[in-house]
């Protein structure tokens with residue numbers, strides 16, 4: 378009984394202290410410029426850094442040096458190999474009814490065109506479904522363009538809704554006899570700025586070259602095609618590199634009370650080859666690294682590990698991390714990836730039952746000044762690189778960021794430092810700081826499911 382009372386007393390004292398300390402760290406985080414300096418350093422000193430490139434090796438060295446500089450321990454480089462994809466010279470040109478250059482970017486994993494390019498008539502569909510219901514006669518021997526606009530939405534849901542246009546379109550067009558596939562960029566901007574991204578070929582289907590067209594150029598092609606035959610010539614010289622080296626870089630703020638209980642957070646260090654990968658995902662690296670540093674300096678009970686995953690864009694680092702850390706899963710008490718840009722956070726989702734735990738009672742009021750709601754629906758995942766951990770049973774917490782401008786920039790030349798609002802970036806760091814402080818210092822075990830009520 379005595380120990381029970383002592384435990385209850387400790388909890389009663391600890392609970393307000395948890396919120397008070399979190400509020401103090403939140404206010405410190407809002408004034409802290411670590412995240413901004415990290416994004417600036419990575420985007421200017423390394424720049425674009427696709428997995429498998431020489432720049433990715435420089436990013437690895439940058440990550441190790443940065444974690445050391447910021448006071449992390451247990452700094453590790455975990456090497457593995459990936460099938461990398463390297464863009465080569467690319468061009469596209471309208472050849473009929475008149476000649477005019479077109480703004481395109483080849484899609485990641487696309488095969489190259491034959492030397493000399495591929496030329497053909499363009500058939501335009503207003504939506505992906507319209508292409509799927511077209512007859513082979515409409516498509517055979519032609520270059521397909523799916524010109525479906527993307528919806529701008531705070532929660533970024535417009536992207537998921539048309540993701541298959543980019544990832545699966547080439548194989549669907551090829552099944553119907555197309556010779557090449559173009560998608561209107563999965564983007565919300567109307568700049569003459571194509572947006573790339575990864576695609577895959579369906580097994581057993583003929584592989585055809587695939588590229589993204591800028592929004593204005595996709596509209597031009599659609600307008601012209603409505604009036605008469607339109608022809609374009611596409612030339613892409615990409616290369617697939619099996620067995621290319623990649624690395625995850627990690628460092629820890631070691632817990633003072635329960636060092637063997639680890640919170641895994643981070644972002645992905647790789648980026649596309651255009652722009653400087655500022656919002657995708659130097660921002661995620663910066664937000665999580667800065668928050669871990671701030672919470673780490675306050676000597677948390679649990680360990681916080683920051684991972685800089687090395688091959689998210691080509692879809693390889695998440696599964697790899699889950700596989701290589703399977704034995705460690707019982708020690709990982711929570712995980713979350715920041716990979717939705719640098720827009721302000723507006724919602725937080727926690728593992729089932731966490732929100733109503735007494736020790737978390739003041740989490741909502743601590744986040745309120747940052748204009749963040751703790752939502753009732755539990756988190757189901759957090760990012761591609763943590764998906765395998767969550768699948769293995771590691772609880773997820775996840776932040777919703779304002780994504781209404783993210784897809785103006787995403788995977789394009791315009792993804793640069795200048796597009797990041799320092800105030801929004803600091804708001805992210807403050808939110809992560811608060812939540813990390815609660816998880817790292819409470820006695821709550823997020824892995825224990827809430828009792829049914």
Ligand SMILES: [Zn+2]
Nearest residue numbers: 657658689716
């Ligand atoms: Zn990303």
